[in-house]
Amino acid sequence: MVAGHIKTNSMKILITGSNGLLGQKLTTHLLTDPGVTTIATGRGNNRIKGLPAHVIYESMDITDAIQINLIFQKHQPDAVIHTAALTQVDECELNRELCWQLNVGAVQHIVNACEKYNVFLLHLSTDFIFDGKQGPYGEQDPPNPISYYGESKLAAEKIVASGKMRWAIARTVLVYGIAQDMSRSNIILWVKDNLEKGNKIKVVNDQWRTPTLAEDLAMGCIQIVKGKNEGIFNLSGKDFLTPYEMAIHTADFFKLDKSLIEMADASTFSQPAKRPPKTGFTIDKAIKHLGYSPHSFDEGIAIVAQQLEKQFRE
Secondary structure, three states: OOOOOOOOOOEEEEEEOOOOHHHHHHHHHHOOOOOEEEEEEEOOOOOOOOOOOOOEEEEOOOOOHHHHHHHHHHHOOOEEEEOOOOOOHHHHHHOHHHHHHHHHHHHHHHHHHHHHHOOEEEEEEEHHHOOOOOOOEOOOOOOOOOOHHHHHHHHHHHHHHOOOOOEEEEEEOOEEOOOOOOOOOOHHHHHHHHHHOOOOEEEEOOOEEOOEEHHHHHHHHHHHHHHOOOEEEEOOOOOOEOHHHHHHHHHHHHOOOHHHEEEEOHHHOOOOOOOOOEOOEOOHHHHHHHOOOOOOHHHHHHHHHHHHHHHHHO
16 A cells, blocks of 8 residues: 555544533534544634644635635535535524525535535534424424524425435434533523622523533534544434523522522513424433433533633633
């Protein structure tokens, strides 16, 4: 064999949206796996601190088919985890053209590249493809989105499912956790921050979700990709809670004043996009086929608290 062309069993995984919360968790977790070469891609410069030299970072615009093709050609990945999307539900409602471009057009470009280079695709989707009338939902339940964000994500799922490559879709719910640059808040940080300042907060008690720790979602995605498990998988937390209950759990954990938390129904808030009232997922399929084992919400709060402390020390 010619030197420099020694065949290894390393799997090359390309991640889109590596600067986002899930993208960061995937990238940092895969660093510890000697059997994986990670190609992290995102908009602009890499924002993950301390990436070792063996991790490749490429700036990639997911709306640019030519750029995507060049990066696939250059790195020849075995699998792609497509996390990049416009996930701000109200922004999608107000800026529909941008939403469609990022959540649908970009997915078509990724699918085209995966077909061309014979790459396994794992696409991230959402509980917002459902109307929320009868959650929690299983993988086989019929979607019926009530927001433009939900419509865009369902359209993307259809593109993936009709692609001529091996594919999987991971649907998730209300992801929480801490990104390195703390650029995005989440319900735990929002509640903690307000209660520490003595602010009264109104929290919805007529919506239900199965909140998902970002680390759990990352592990589920890795289990899908490494096994090249095909089809649709629900990856979420296991606790079925209202945001009000999540706020109470958070206050209890940090020993903050719960009397500042006021119950409110969804009609109290005027938001451009409708929210499905009762989603959440059943995760039996992922538990059985992937060995998926998510933390409880209370365990998730403790993990977030540890990470906050670590960031504070650094």
